[in-house]
Amino acid sequence: MGLQGLSYLGLASTDPAPWRAFATDLLGLMPTAAPTKAAAEDGSLFFRMDTRSWRLAVHPAQQNGLAYVGWELADRPAFDAAIERARAAGAEVEQPGEVLRAARGVTELARFRDPWGFVHELFTGAPYDFEVPFLSPAGVSGFLTQGVGIGHLMVTVPDFREAEAFYVDAIGLRVTDRMDMDGGKGASFLRASPRHHSLAVTDVFPEPGFHHFMIETQQLDDVGRAWDRVQDLGIPIKMSLGQHANDPLVSFYAETPSGFDVELGWNGLIVDEASWTVREFGGSGELWGHRGAAMEPITQARANASGQD
Numbered sequence: 412m413g414l415q416g417l418s419y420l421g422l423a424s425t426d427p428a429p430w431r432a433f434a435t436d437l438l439g440l441m442p443t444a445a446p447t448k449a450a451a452e453d454g455s456l457f458f459r460m461d462t463r464s465w466r467l468a469v470h471p472a473q474q475n476g477l478a479y480v481g482w483e484l485a486d487r488p489a490f491d492a493a494i495e496r497a498r499a500a501g502a503e504v505e506q507p508g509e510v511l512r513a514a515r516g517v518t519e520l521a522r523f524r525d526p527w528g529f530v531h532e533l534f535t536g537a538p539y540d541f542e543v544p545f546l547s548p549a550g551v552s553g554f555l556t557q558g559v560g561i562g563h564l565m566v567t568v569p570d571f572r573e574a575e576a577f578y579v580d581a582i583g584l585r586v587t588d589r590m591d592m593d594g595g596k597g598a599s600f601l602r603a604s605p606r607h608h609s610l611a612v613t614d615v616f617p618e619p620g621f622h623h624f625m626i627e628t629q630q631l632d633d634v635g636r637a638w639d640r641v642q643d644l645g646i647p648i649k650m651s652l653g654q655h656a657n658d659p660l661v662s663f664y665a666e667t668p669s670g671f672d673v674e675l676g677w678n679g680l681i682v683d684e685a686s687w688t689v690r691e692f693g694g695s696g697e698l699w700g701h702r703g704a705a706m707e708p709i710t711q712a713r714a715n716a717s718g719q720d
């Protein structure tokens with residue numbers, strides 16, 4: 412297929428301004444210029460994680476949430492094949508005009524909305540900035556992106572098996588493993604690159620929505636220092652430092668200015684594509700830590716936050 416991974420994320424925020432400090436001071440991302448002047452005129456913010464011109468964008472919107480997910484294809488033939496694949500799965504794929512393509516800084520761009528309302532972008536020809544080196548304002552040594560994309564995201568859906576089937580068919584994601592819970596509920600972890608997962612889908616929450624995105628540092632020290640920073644900055648912690656069981660990521664979750672969460676981690680599993688077989692598992696999903704409210708329904712967590720803070 413030539414699917415290379417989750418290569419960028421667009422986030423929607425009713426108030427992007429607080430994101431500048433959150434993304435730089437806590438996460439250690441590098442603020443950068445928008446790919447085009449027009450793309451910045453609405454107050455959108457762009458951030459770098461590596462040699463790419465941008466990896467994370469925050470756009471002003473009426474509602475907080477996920478604006479779009481960027482799936483990268485290796486080249487034009489792979490891009491064309493990805494469009495055909497999505498259409499064959501029933502997705503209404505459109506190729507937006509020149510303005511939007513330029514705003515992403517990519518060579519080819521197509522997009523569709525999935526049955527749960529999330530917007531997926533297929534693209535090829537990613538923008539790089541080789542002249543200005545990535546430098547983390549918070550001193551993060553680097554982010555793990557080479558060959559594995561920027562990280563992962565988790566969305567909540569009414570039926571995780573149905574969503575898994577769609578994402579496998581429409582995007583070509585591969586199932587890494589599934590977490591089975593009581594009553595047939597659970598989660599599926601899907602990958603677009605050797606990274607353990609690029610997209611997790613779960614139906615343990617009553618309302619569909621965007622739960623969190625994860626970015627991964629190159630060293631444990633980077634997560635440890637960010638763990639100190641999140642406390643020093645007084646940012647709400649949604650799950651304490653801990654380690655997942657399936658993807659043995661050492662991570663913590665913090666609440667972003669948009670209300671959904673961000674997971675900052677290290678030590679994610681890199682899958683051997685030649686030998687991997689799908690795993691099924693139960694239990695808590697955790698080896699240690701990760702104490703907190705993150706597994707509450709999103710709406711409940713928000714209600715709690717607004718009632719107690």
Ligand SMILES: [Fe+2]
Binds near residue numbers: 563565625
């Ligand atoms: Fe995660």
